[in-house]
Amino acid sequence: MLQAASLVTRLEYRLAERLLYTCKSKNTLRWHRLSMRLFKRCADAGHVNAQSMYGLLLFRCGASSQEKARGARFVIMAAEAGDIEAQYHAARIFEFGCAQYAQRDSRAVTWFARAxxxxxxxxxxxxxxAYTCGELGLQIDPARADYWESRVVTTSDVPAFSARNAPAMAVSIH
Incomplete structure (x- = not known):
């Protein structure tokens, strides 16, 4: 029975994902509401990708502070379950803080490092x-900055990143 429920949850997630990205008809609002209901059902059932997606949608686009707080909770749950994108967004939540989660540089660094x-x-x-400029409560440490720079994958089409030459990053998480 658990496998059947899991299969239904996965199918609902795929449907919600497709509805969200492909609804370009006249009834877009209706399809969006349906996709959000499906994401919620899947997230409540413990589907990690749904928790991440639904959480981000609520956190960024929620109409009320309660919706944004619920979105942040889903993002944190997905991050704790190992979703890489959710780990990054959890770090951003702790870097800047929100209604439910106060700004905590140490938690932000932990989630950034995991991601x-x-x-x-x-x-x-x-x-x-952060290690180059002494941000997030970290001491300037060129060796650690070089370590994290080396983790950035570069391709032939994209110039190599260097934190020392980079302008300040955008600070908006919304």
Missing amino acids: AEAGHEEAAVRLAR
Whole structure:
């Protein structure tokens, strides 16, 4: 029975994802509401990707502070379950704070490090910059800045990142 419920949850998540990204008809609001209901059901059932997606949607686009706080809770739950993108956004939540979660640089650094170790490039860039400029309550440490810079994957089309030459990152998480 648990496998059947899990299968239904996965199918509902896929449907919600498709509805969210492909609804371009006249009834967009109706399809959006349906996709949000499906995301909520999946997130409540413990689907990690749904928790991450639904949480981010609520946190960024929620109409009330309660919706934004509920979104932040889902993002944190997904981050604790190992979702890399959610770990990065959890770090941003703790970096800037929100209604439910106060700003805590130590928690932000922890989540940035977890995401960067798992391969999230923006998290590695943020840590490199923090160690270069002494942000997030960290001491300036060129060796650690170089370590996090080395975690950033570069391709032939994209110039290599250097925290020492980078302008200040945008600070908005909304």
